[in-house]
Amino acid sequence: xxxxxxxxxxxxxxxxxxxxxxxxxxxxxxxxxxxxxxxxxxxxxxxxxxxxxxxxxxxxxxxxxxxxxxxxxxxxxxxxxxxxxxxxxxxxxxxxxxxxxxxxxxxxxxxxxxxxxxxxxxxxxxxxxxxxxxxxxxxxxxxxxxxxxxxxxxxxxxxxxxxxxxxxxxxxxxxxxxxxxxxxxxxxxxxxxxxxxxxxxxxxxxxxxxxxxxxxxxxxxxxxxxxxxxxxxxxxxxxxxxxxxxxxxxxxxxxxxxxxxxxxxxxxxxxxxxxxxxxxxxxxxxxxxxxxxxxxxxxxxxxxxxxxxxxxxxxxxxxxxxxxxxxxxxxxxxxxxxxxxxxxxxxxxxxxxxxxxxxxxxxxxxxxxxxxxxxxxxxxxxxxxxxxxxxxxxxxxxxxxxxxxxxxxxxxxxxxxxxxxxxxxxxxxxxxxxxxxxxxxxxxxxxxxxxxxxxxxxxxxxxxxxxxxxxxxxxxxxxxxxxxxxxxxxxxxxxxxxxxxxxxxxxxxxxxxxxxxxxxxxxxxxxxxxxxxxxxxxxxxxxxxxxxxxxxxxxxxxxxxxxxxxxxxxxxxxxxxxxxxxxxxxxxxxxxxxxxxxxxxxxxxxxxxxxxxxxxxxxxxxxxxxxxxxxxxxxxxxxxxxxxxxxxxxxxxxxxxxxxxxxxxxxxxxxxxxxxxxxxxxxxxxxxxxxxxxxxxxxxxxxxx
DNA sequence: ATGTTCCTTCTTTTT
DNA sequence: GAAGGAACAT
Numbered sequence: 001x002x003x004x005x006x007x008x009x010x011x012x013x014x015x016x017x018x019x020x021x022x023x024x025x026x027x028x029x030x031x032x033x034x035x036x037x038x039x040x041x042x043x044x045x046x047x048x049x050x051x052x053x054x055x056x057x058x059x060x061x062x063x064x065x066x067x068x069x070x071x072x073x074x075x076x077x078x079x080x081x082x083x084x085x086x087x088x089x090x091x092x093x094x095x096x097x098x099x100x101x102x103x104x105x106x107x108x109x110x111x112x113x114x115x116x117x118x119x120x121x122x123x124x125x126x127x128x129x130x131x132x133x134x135x136x137x138x139x140x141x142x143x144x145x146x147x148x149x150x151x152x153x154x155x156x157x158x159x160x161x162x163x164x165x166x167x168x169x170x171x172x173x174x175x176x177x178x179x180x181x182x183x184x185x186x187x188x189x190x191x192x193x194x195x196x197x198x199x200x201x202x203x204x205x206x207x208x209x210x211x212x213x214x215x216x217x218x219x220x221x222x223x224x225x226x227x228x229x230x231x232x233x234x235x236x237x238x239x240x241x242x243x244x245x246x247x248x249x250x251x252x253x254x255x256x257x258x259x260x261x262x263x264x265x266x267x268x269x270x271x272x273x274x275x276x277x278x279x280x281x282x283x284x285x286x287x288x289x290x291x292x293x294x295x296x297x298x299x300x301x302x303x304x305x306x307x308x309x310x311x312x313x314x315x316x317x318x319x320x321x322x323x324x325x326x327x328x329x330x331x332x333x334x335x336x337x338x339x340x341x342x343x344x345x346x347x348x349x350x351x352x353x354x355x356x357x358x359x360x361x362x363x364x365x366x367x368x369x370x371x372x373x374x375x376x377x378x379x380x381x382x383x384x385x386x387x388x389x390x391x392x393x394x395x396x397x398x399x400x401x402x403x404x405x406x407x408x409x410x411x412x413x414x415x416x417x418x419x420x421x422x423x424x425x426x427x428x429x430x431x432x433x434x435x436x437x438x439x440x441x442x443x444x445x446x447x448x449x450x451x452x453x454x455x456x457x458x459x460x461x462x463x464x465x466x467x468x469x470x471x472x473x474x475x476x477x478x479x480x481x482x483x484x485x486x487x488x489x490x491x492x493x494x495x496x497x498x499x500x501x502x503x504x505x506x507x508x509x510x511x512x513x514x515x516x517x518x519x520x521x522x523x524x525x526x527x528x529x530x531x532x533x534x535x536x537x538x539x540x541x542x543x544x545x546x547x548x549x550x551x552x553x554x555x556x557x558x559x560x561x562x563x564x565x566x567x568x569x570x571x572x573x574x575x576x577x578x579x580x581x582x583x584x585x586x587x588x589x590x591x592x593x594x595x596x597x598x599x600x601x602x603x604x605x606x607x608x609x610x611x612x613x614x615x616x617x618x619x620x621x622x623x624x625x626x627x628x629x630x631x632x633x634x635x636x637x638x639x640x641x642x643x644x645x646x647x648x649x650x651x652x653x654x655x656x657x658x659x660x661x662x663x664x665x666x667x668x669x670x671x672x673x674x675x676x677x678x679x680x681x682x683x684x685x686x687x688x689x690x691x692x693x694x695x696x697x698x699x700x701x702x703x704x705x
Numbered sequence: 706a707t708g709t710t711c712c713t714t715c716t717t718t719t720t
Numbered sequence: 721g722a723a724g725g726a727a728c729a730t
Contacts, residue, residue, distance in 0.1 A: 132720090208720095213720095274718080274719085376716075436706075438706065438707095630716090668721065
């Protein structure tokens with residue numbers, strides 16, 4: 001604390017700070033970091049030190065421009081990026097100042113605002129966030145009720161349709177009024193479901209992911225006082241991965257930035273790979289138009305890859321016809337070794353070749369953790385998993401079955417959600433019969449009839465039944481209905497009573513016992529013969545408890561500033577649930593197996609590799625119909641995005657890149673002819689003219705014994 | 706209400 | 721080829 005206060009009182013040493021912050025930056029980086037206060041667009045190619053610039057710029061604002069951290073808002077796309085940024089800024093400006101900075105994802109910034117202004121935003125305090133799974137099950141429920149015979153669209157498809165509509169600012173009524181033109185198919189069904197969905201969400205006091213954004217935008221638009229409050233607070237706003245923002249996030253940004261605020265956005269149109277879920281890199285163009293005097297800075301000096309890799313990358317991306325600007329990455333690490341292209345007779349040869357190559361690299365002293373296998377589709381990982389296992393090569397997979405999407409975890413969280421928000425029927429209905437309590441569809445139907453009649457939640461309906469029975473009500477159906485659901489109510493009530501008595505982690509442990517989830521999943525594990533297995537359901541529940549424990553510790557240590565006082569009404573459980581729903585991914589490390597300690601080959605999709613780098617990269621399955629995906633052939637737009645995806649894959653490599661494709665591939669039990677990706681053909685056609693080709697083609701057959 | 710078998714599906718994924 | 725969902729039987 002002493003040190004922190006010292007730092008706080010010592011902004012005068014700014015000349016020294018200046019030097020320290022600008023040290024080891026190149027000219028354009030320096031230009032961006034030390035620019036006068038203004039709106040800025042930083043176009044940062046792959047590996048050009050984008051995060052470094054952002055972190056340095058924020059440090060500069062704090063240490064040199066003497067802007068208070070609380071007047072700065074840094075928005076990122078993922079929690080991981082936000083955490084990393086906070087940590088790196090903390091290292092420069094000290095923890096004390098770092099803690100006052102808002103560095104968060106779009107969604108959690110919106111959540112914070114909505115929690116602070118719930119009533120003004122049309123929400124009741126304690127609202128819960130719908131995860132993807134809950135959203136689908138809610139829609140499924142609505143469809144069953146409203147359109148039992150409508151099978152043409154899956155609940156998840158409707159869910160993403162609704163998300164897209166929200167991202168384009170269509171509420172259900174807007175869609176009904178003026179959406180018919182947008183829709184070729186199923187307009188009536190979608191609008192009916194959307195309208196009902198909107199209503200149920202309000203009833204249940206829950207918001208989905210897009211709703212967090214949309215509601216905040218609406219709040220800021222219609223409430224001038226709240227908007228002005230944000231304007232007087234945020235003097236500098238910075239956005240990372242700007243090419244990934246969607247229309248709604250862009251609107252949010254415009255609303256948050258007041259007349260005296262400066263906005264800096266950093267991004268790379270060539271790395272926009274989330275267009276399929278609403279990301280629109282033309283926001284970069286819009287930004288220049290909509291904001292005043294935007295200073296444009298281009299970073300093209302690449303610190304990551306050897307020149308051969310960059311030559312391939314530059315050539316690849318140059319084929320795109322919708323780029324914002326011609327950008328040629330120039331390396332700083334010398335020519336390096338050539339990119340190896342493996343031409344494999346079949347997918348079996350491919351996995352074999354890659355495994356052998358990894359083995360020989362390892363034998364030469366390279367670490368497994370410096371290598372990565374990147375693929376377009378998750379199903380391509382299977383063959384590599386098998387082959388690597390046979391070669392006794394350790395690997396870690398990113399993505400895949402996510403911890404917080406597992407059934408047992410979602411069950412546990414649903415119980416917790418009911419405790420926090422008793423209107424959350426989606427959560428209640430998920431677990432009302434888990435573990436099995438003889439509450440089937442019939443009982444649920446009867447309950448919901450009461451809900452409709454009384455316009456109340458499921459839990460409330462059960463409570464009403466209880467009162468009815470206690471007061472000597474004697475209608476047979478109601479009494480027997482109550483008997484059926486009584487155990488569930490008792491569990492919820494007893495948990496409610498104990499909630500405040502115990503530390504949260506102990507409470508969650510207790511909950512798992514009281515509800516019977518532990519026993520239920522123990523039996524399930526036993527039936528499948530995976531008792532004590534690392535990925536058993538019970539051990540996952542255990543991991544949940546320790547995750548809660550970690551949360552409790554950090555929650556108790558949090559610094560109480562004016563924002564956290566506004567937050568969450570001081571209910572740690574509500575905070576935990578919100579955090580978890582907005583966190584997902586690999587946030588929860590399998591305890592013990594810290595990724596730094598385990599030396600293992602990394603396996604992931606190209607999408608999830610964005611932002612990462614590895615010494616050795618194997619870009620596999622670089623084939624027609626895979627990369628580019630079969631479905632991309634329909635339009636130039638999709639094709640360009642696929643090419644950017646390939647570009648992202650290529651630019652992950654530092655020292656050496658291996659690209660492989662098979663001439664035939666077994667897929668879902670069937671063997672089909674395959675072949676090199678047209679992207680690869682483009683590159684080879686263009687670069688083969690060069691005297692010194694940056695690549696070499698290797699016939700994988702020679703490897704196979 | 707629950708257990709069993711058959712049938713469909715098979716990009717990418719964060720929040 | 722495996723997993724999740726729906727229809728069917730117990």
